[in-house]
Amino acid sequence: QVQVQESGPGLVRPSETLSLTCTVSGGIINYHLSWIRQAAGKGLEWIGRIHTTGDTAYNPSLMSRLTLSVDTSKNHFSLELTSVTAADTAVYYCATDSQGFDYWGQGALVIVAS
């Protein structure tokens, strides 16, 4: 059974870097993982995708501030978003990504505030 879980600080100061980790367990190999976010009361926004090989694709709207990485030895995926503002406040999800986003974490609420 594949399980996905996000972790990281729930509060980030404006202009600082938001860092999240996604851990995937359950024995799957050679897959994509996507990050998605959802502001309160809003729809879903795709942030970017990374394969276990390290290949990445980023949403152009975030590309200049975004870095996705993977540690395959631990099945840990990382998201770093620099220079955050209040507009980056959202629930952040990670999900395994094949023909659709099939396994999702429960989401991590990140609030950007001083």
Next chain:
Amino acid sequence: DIQLTQSPSFLSASVGDRVTITCRASQDISHYLAWYQQGPGKAPKLLIYGASTLQRGVAPRFSGSGSGTQFTLTISTLQPEDFATYYCQQLDSYPITFGQGTRLEIK
């Protein structure tokens, strides 16, 4: 970016009803479309991928159809647990995008 427009944005229906949600893409995405269900405070759940393939474990009352620019999600007989928000998603090209959502509420 490929824009996905769902209609309606809000739908009121009763248990036992048949409902259809439409998703229109701003350009041809072949069959690279997925549908998700999201309950309040929960992560989205994949229902359909490849426009019409039912995800393993999803109830067969859900079905998807379409190709190119016009797609539909149909729930044949609404159950109480189906009242949620539904999103379509295109995976044809980057950036991956979602429709704005359709909120399905109990009449």
